[in-house]
Amino acid sequence: MKSRTIYALLLTFALAAPAHSNPTPNPLAVPKDDANTPGAGPISGGKMFNSLWFRLRKSWATRVEQDKGAITFLGDSITMGWSPSFRGAFKGYKTANRGISADTSRGALYRMDGDVLALDPAAIVILIGVNDLGRDTEPEIVAGNVKLMLDKIKAHNDKTPVILCYIMPSAPNRNVPKEKAQKLNNMYAGFAKKYPQVTTLDTWTLFADENGGPKKGILKDGIHPNSKGYFLWRGALLNKFAELKLEKIQPAKKPKQ
Template sequence: MIPYLGVFTMLFLCRGKLCVAALVGFAMLSFFTRFAVAQDKSAAVAEPAFVIPDTDDELPGAGPMRRAPWFRNVWQARRSTFAKNAEKEQNAVVFLGDSITQGWTDNFRGDFSDFKTANRGISGDTTRGMLWRLDEDVLSLDPSAVVMLMGTNDLEEGAEPETIVGNIELILKALKEQDSEMPIIWCNVFPSSEKKSRPADKIKKLNQLVGELVKGDKQITVLDTWTLFADENGDAKLEEFPDLLHPNGAGYDKWHAAIRPLFATLGFADTKTDDFKFESDARNLFNGTDLAGWCYHKTPEDQRKRMENARKNRPNAPTSPIIDEDIAFDGKKVSSDGRYAAINGRLVVTTPPEGRKIQQLWTTESFDDDFVLKLEFRATPNADSGVFIRGKQLQCRDYLLAGPYTELTQYKPQDWNELVIRVQGDTAHCTCNGEVLEAEFKVPESGPIGLEGDRGQIEYRRIRILPLQ
């Protein structure tokens, strides 16, 4: 009302042409004053950025979406930070998850300093929340790869594994629509505890369903981080998860060691060529550059029949491809099916999209003299492989998880380990980092050296033959 009273006062006091100018000026001042006040009020009541919808009506997916005040504050703060960092994090390897991902810190403690990363973890978030924010927080970065760990908070909120997997499927669909070639790493949901409303049977069911969902998808690599951390009851260990939910420093160290070999295979890490100096009397069986000297052998007829019968009688049995003719890989960096690859000095047996795929790669040369075979290997959690000496398989695995040599004290999980196999006549003496695996391992008198793939990823390097001293 005050501006209008001022107008009448001006009309009463003014008696000439000058009063018209004064009146116009006063009216304009009144208008802009009211406009500024209105703008201030509007700003005061405007909703902050990154608000969680009050109802589920607007949300894609299904299941719980958290809305507690503490979570709204964390959600807004984290997503505001994401937006500020978006430009400099373009084309990063993006980690999408909840508090376990957030807890690795935004620079991942320097664990991945050799390539660009972006942490898109929000404490307390569910898969439905991640689906809602996927476009702005992840896809807008045009990521070079995405690492997923999610679902544990959904379980605490009472969601069933089937509901959670439905949201994960939508997230995967959006990622693949964005880029059909972009690598995606799925980390199996970590173990927790019934005390945290995350019982082992629910987590195992969730991981099983995701495995079935992505089976056969070459764009997605599954990392077995459940077996990596679970105790004998399928729960988290206090020494790695003090609150039975969040990993401590030792837990993050194990996660980093587990995932780094996958980044090496994808070309993000360990990109320098191996500069190992071989012994003067060594014969190098792998040149580090390509698969020269290695091949697939034609599947013998009796083995072919056994495999065909197994497929009929056991449809869920591990895949084992039938090879119709010998295939040599001289000059090739990758085998014809992509299972074996020469990458920066490493002969990599890649993770099979099928979950398990039993397949052997052989030297084109056979060996009948006495010799010492030396090589190093690195295995992802629970990976299963094998080294064939003249056609006889010695188990080469992530020993402490996959066996059979679970009592080794010198084995280094997810790190490089040395096998030394001394062959004399029809007997081999086999050690890993100096510990005996087999003291008298019977082998044929002649045959090639071979490597097997089954589950997980195994890398080999420095594969060489030396004369027996």
């Protein structure tokens, strides 16, 4: 409830205040003040990213009530790649996609309250960190940001299930060090022991070959899943949904004739 109220105020500010009349930073925009931004490590920037971030968050701010109670996915371009409708992958479940291409763990942490917790989600699926590692960010920094996310979720509702997905393997030319990815995944595994509401999904093993690289035919460009890759991820997630006993949407009853 608190997160929804805060987000409603942010939306009112963002939509009502002309950008040229108020020097206060727009709360839906990419944060510029590093000292007052929670977490550590990089936040993406640049004209295209800033525009995408603001456009998506402004759109989502208008859907808070509509998306309330959804299984909410938080992440970067791999999550965004599901598309807003998830292409029917989770038929029967209410879902909301809060992935932003090129986002980092610190960016996702910044968005947690408004984009995710404001929905009072039925569950949260997190896949984040590959963009951090691709920028030489140490796994400890990424894990620290994810821990802050989990603390926020716990404070909001300590019963909300969290599915924390492991970093997936990627091609060597993507400059995501395998050793750092595996170290970060081990840290993610530790969170499941510290937070009872957290369960991990081993998307590393799901996508990795015997050498720790991506299996053939499941990535379209060395880092993003193709349709086969998303199908694999979908199956693993559906198993988790069943384990967690997440409820499907009840179809509306037809009126009696």
